[in-house]
Amino acid sequence: MNNTLNKYAKKVVAAGVALTVFVSMNSFVAAANYQVKSGDSLFLIGKRNGLSIEQLKLTNGLNREYIFIGENLVLPDAYTVKAGDTIFLLAKRFNTSIDMIVKLNNLKSDLLLVGQKLLIAPNVQTKTSVNLLSSSNTSNNTTNTTTNTTTNITINNSVNKLASNTSNYYTVSESHTLSVTYYDYTVKSGDTSWTIATNHGIPFHELMKVNNLTQNSNLSIGQKVKIPKHNVPINNPQRQDRGVYMDWWTQAQYVFAIGSVAKATDLQTGKSWYVKRTMGANHADCEPLTAKDTEIMRQVWGGKWSWSTRAILIEIDGHRIAASASAMPHDVQAITNNNFQGHHDIYFGNSIRHVDGLPDANHEKKVKLAAGIN
Numbered sequence: 001m002n003n004t005l006n007k008y009a010k011k012v013v014a015a016g017v018a019l020t021v022f023v024s025m026n027s028f029v030a031a032a033n034y035q036v037k038s039g040d041s042l043f044l045i046g047k048r049n050g051l052s053i054e055q056l057k058l059t060n061g062l063n064r065e066y067i068f069i070g071e072n073l074v075l076p077d078a079y080t081v082k083a084g085d086t087i088f089l090l091a092k093r094f095n096t097s098i099d100m101i102v103k104l105n106n107l108k109s110d111l112l113l114v115g116q117k118l119l120i121a122p123n124v125q126t127k128t129s130v131n132l133l134s135s136s137n138t139s140n141n142t143t144n145t146t147t148n149t150t151t152n153i154t155i156n157n158s159v160n161k162l163a164s165n166t167s168n169y170y171t172v173s174e175s176h177t178l179s180v181t182y183y184d185y186t187v188k189s190g191d192t193s194w195t196i197a198t199n200h201g202i203p204f205h206e207l208m209k210v211n212n213l214t215q216n217s218n219l220s221i222g223q224k225v226k227i228p229k230h231n232v233p234i235n236n237p238q239r240q241d242r243g244v245y246m247d248w249w250t251q252a253q254y255v256f257a258i259g260s261v262a263k264a265t266d267l268q269t270g271k272s273w274y275v276k277r278t279m280g281a282n283h284a285d286c287e288p289l290t291a292k293d294t295e296i297m298r299q300v301w302g303g304k305w306s307w308s309t310r311a312i313l314i315e316i317d318g319h320r321i322a323a324s325a326s327a328m329p330h331d332v333q334a335i336t337n338n339n340f341q342g343h344h345d346i347y348f349g350n351s352i353r354h355v356d357g358l359p360d361a362n363h364e365k366k367v368k369l370a371a372g373i374n
Helices: 042-049 053-060 087-093 098-104 193-199 204-210 248-255 291-300 361-371
Strands: 009-014 017-023 028-035 072-075 077-080 117-120 126-129 145-147 179-186 224-231 261-266 272-279 284-288 310-316 319-325 344-347
Touching: 042 053, 053 072, 053 098, 087 098, 098 117, 193 204, 204 224, 224 248, 248 319, 272 291, 284 291, 310 361, 319 361, 344 361
Parallel strands: none
Antiparallel strands: 009 017, 017 028, 028 072, 077 117, 126 145, 179 224, 261 272, 261 310, 272 284, 284 344, 310 319, 319 344
16 A cells, blocks of 8 residues: 555454554555454355455465465455546555456456446465464475466457547548558566556557457567557648647557657647656546646646646647647656646547546547647
8 A cells, every 4th residue: 555545554353354444535445354264265255255266366366276274365455436546546556556456356448437346456476385374284394485477467448449530631531541560579577568568659458459468368588579550640730830630549649659758839828848648548648748848837827737628739750739738737647856746638539538438528629629620
């Protein structure tokens, strides 16, 4: 758990289960440890706690069906999704991994809904054997051993990749201009499918699909992984104060890839600053690159941070793209010396919200304004 939660930790013992209760302003999480007793089984413990055998095995890193008297098991936390939550943010907040959240909850999409119930558990190492603490049948020769394992989980995006339905000079025609090529990447020590996808600026689920990987697939050092490269031709409008309307799903997310730095220009004031896309699946999560860029942003939004949307242009690698931005810092930040506490949102054509997976009418209106679409 993070430092904020640890600050409010209190110990409680009830019904033979040691609970660590964490209380904060934003969430409640109860992490439980259970010590196996005579007559217990994974099935019975799971039944009492509304968990499956596989969920218990995953939470505790077990690769066996049996348990031992005196063995300590971790029971996953219960969490209710709140506005603004994403799998990435929850993994960061509760010191776990995206893979663990996805597999523990059998998620088929990276879209979370407000009020949705999730099980949260920390990352664990696989237990091949344990110390038998309180059983008369235990052997003194039993030792603790752990094996590090990496499991790659597929997240299938539930949102169809919508093509732009606008017919305008400032749009990219997919049928004539878009293409995809591929190149090989050699897996190195420490790589996972998630880090490979992020480092190469492509969606996680796409990397899994093109390489025929599943939730049970493991990567090995030296393995060749196919990386898709989406080729989006430059099609800038003649007017310098307008950008091309790019569909987020098939075009913009590849041009403005994770880790990319772009120049942003406010359509109304003409002021420009630099932003880095640090994350975001349904739209671009961005941060001003430096403290100077942060100050320019603040001036554009009238001297204070705001969720209000503004039409902007994004310039990157020769592309000038119509976009819309808000300027409220929130959640996870990657750049720590820019005087901006969190990230802000940039939308492109057909982008959707993370919180509910729906289009944002205000952002879409500003994107079309920046593209010169009435």
